[in-house]
Amino acid sequence: MKTTDSKGLLGNRVYLQVFSAYSLLMLGVFIDMLAIMTIVGFEWEVDPTMIGLIPVAYALPGIIF
Structure with missing residues (x-):
């Protein structure tokens, strides 16, 4: 059986592009969630249960649909 190139995933250019894009996306989602919780917590002065x-509430559409 022939062995393939053993560079692994980090040697795959397409994988690195997808991984980088997804990492930036998740960073944006985290910052968005942090901003929403900060606005709700400080501006609307709600209790910790609502926060x-x-x-x-953010995950509910993904669970339902």
Whole structure:
């Protein structure tokens, strides 16, 4: 059996592009979630339970659909 090039995933240019794009996307999602929780917490002055429900509300469309 022939062996293939053993550079691994980090040697694959397409994989690196997809991984980099996804990493930037997740960083943006984290910053967005942090900003929403900060605005709700400080500006609207809600209790910690409501702040804890923000990630649930954020994930709910993905769970339903």
